Amino acid sequence: MSKKIGTKCVHSGNIVDDKFHGSISPIYPATTYDYRKTDTYPRYFNTPNQLALSRKISDLESAEDSILFGSGLGAVSSTMFSFLKSGDHVILHDSIYGGTINLVNTEFKKFNIDFSYIDINDVDLLKSTIKKNTRIIYFETPTNPLLQIVDISLISSVAKENDIISIIDNTFASPINQNPINFGIDLVIHSATKYLGGHSDILAGSVSGNTEHIEKIKKSGINYGANLSDYTVWLLERSIKTLSVRVNAQNQNALDLANFLDESPLIKKVYYPGLKNHLSHDIASRQMIGFGGMMSFEVIDKIDSEDFVSDLKIISPTMSLAGVESSITSPSKTSHKKVDPQIRKKLGISDNLLRFSVGIEDIEDLMLDLDKSLKNNVR
Ligand SMILES: *Cc1c(COP(=O)(O)O)cnc(C)c1O
Numbered sequence: 001m002s003k004k005i006g007t008k009c010v011h012s013g014n015i016v017d018d019k020f021h022g023s024i025s026p027i028y029p030a031t032t033y034d035y036r037k038t039d040t041y042p043r044y045f046n047t048p049n050q051l052a053l054s055r056k057i058s059d060l061e062s063a064e065d066s067i068l069f070g071s072g073l074g075a076v077s078s079t080m081f082s083f084l085k086s087g088d089h090v091i092l093h094d095s096i097y098g099g100t101i102n103l104v105n106t107e108f109k110k111f112n113i114d115f116s117y118i119d120i121n122d123v124d125l126l127k128s129t130i131k132k133n134t135r136i137i138y139f140e141t142p143t144n145p146l147l148q149i150v151d152i153s154l155i156s157s158v159a160k161e162n163d164i165i166s167i168i169d170n171t172f173a174s175p176i177n178q179n180p181i182n183f184g185i186d187l188v189i190h191s192a193t194k195y196l197g198g199h200s201d202i203l204a205g206s207v208s209g210n211t212e213h214i215e216k217i218k219k220s221g222i223n224y225g226a227n228l229s230d231y232t233v234w235l236l237e238r239s240i241k242t243l244s245v246r247v248n249a250q251n252q253n254a255l256d257l258a259n260f261l262d263e264s265p266l267i268k269k270v271y272y273p274g275l276k277n278h279l280s281h282d283i284a285s286r287q288m289i290g291f292g293g294m295m296s297f298e299v300i301d302k303i304d305s306e307d308f309v310s311d312l313k314i315i316s317p318t319m320s321l322a323g324v325e326s327s328i329t330s331p332s333k334t335s336h337k338k339v340d341p342q343i344r345k346k347l348g349i350s351d352n353l354l355r356f357s358v359g360i361e362d363i364e365d366l367m368l369d370l371d372k373s374l375k376n377n378v379r
Contacts, residue, residue: 089131197236257370298354309330309373
């Protein structure tokens with residue numbers, strides 16, 4: 001019988017300590033092993049702790065195999081460059097993580113790899129953008145910072161029809177809320193720095209997929225060397241034991257806060273896929289198990305968003321996301337700072353937009369924190 005996801009978080013892939021009978025996975029930080037007995041080496045992705053954690057993440061994503069990297073972007077770049085060669089073409093959704101955009105814009109050209117950013121929700125546009133040399137379709141859902149939803153089944157079916165590899169960055173949803181392989185996606189990437197780690201103290205990434213694809217990434221990944229240390233692997237395995245509990249608490253807090261903000265006269269707009277007024281609420285309901293801990297919202301013009309953020313006592317103004325602690329950031333001043341203000345406006349990212357990563361604090365405290373600061377800062 002297949003176990004439920006919370007049980008998998010705790011038990012999947014753990015190393016049994018046969019020698020001392022401890023109840024958790026031992027850590028094997030060795031970087032050198034007896035060559036007559038094994039070819040184990042951390043950069044070959046085959047240490048005991050890497051294999052154990054890969055097993056756990058594979059179980060969470062319904063994948064045959066997984067591979068770990070030293071960062072989310074290490075996972076993205078190693079995966080892309082494992083499948084691409086000079087002359088290939090890649091289609092990317094026009095709303096993806098800034099670091100991935102920088103990777104594509106600055107590095108792909110050097111290797112004569114062509115790319116198109118499009119709104120892949122427009123299926124006709126997607127189909128007409130596919131060329132003979134298109135190798136990869138790459139996207140995220142929900143997107144940053146506006147929490148737009150992409151129809152995963154639709155993308156995977158177009159990709160399959162055209163023999164193209166489909167890759168999703170599943171970081172914002174986490175494996176608790178969305179398992180894209182069940183909808184036909186080939187490869188699922190996580191910045192484990194976010195929900196998988198969950199405590200804002202780990203930098204790591206993962207890729208999950210079928211054995212053939214993961215073997216290919218391993219083969220090239222050994223050359224790229226974007227590995228992580230087994231200390232981090234061990235800590236990440238420990239962190240994932242509470243992933244289901246954390247994310248479910250974040251889902252519930254976020255849904256309650258999205259409703260609270262949506263009803264406030266001091267808020268102009270809330271972007272959260274769990275709200276019935278979200279443009280793609282139906283698609284989100286079909287493909288997501290929970291709606292996640294990420295949302296964004298715009299305060300009314302009579303409130304300066306910076307003053308509002310500065311007055312918050314519990315929710316901290318930090319750039320990254322997905323920790324157990326709530327945090328808030330201004331995309332126009334951080335992730336999208338370098339984007340031309342005109343384009344920013346077109347994308348819907350106003351100066352008053354705030355991206356909110358909801359933590360696991362008590363809902364009453366979070367609500368009060370938001371409410372007080374909103375009311376204190378109306379001009
Ligand atoms: C943070 C993030 C990344 C990059 O991950 P790092 O661990 O910082 O390299 C990629 N995609 C998304 C959606 C992210 O939020």
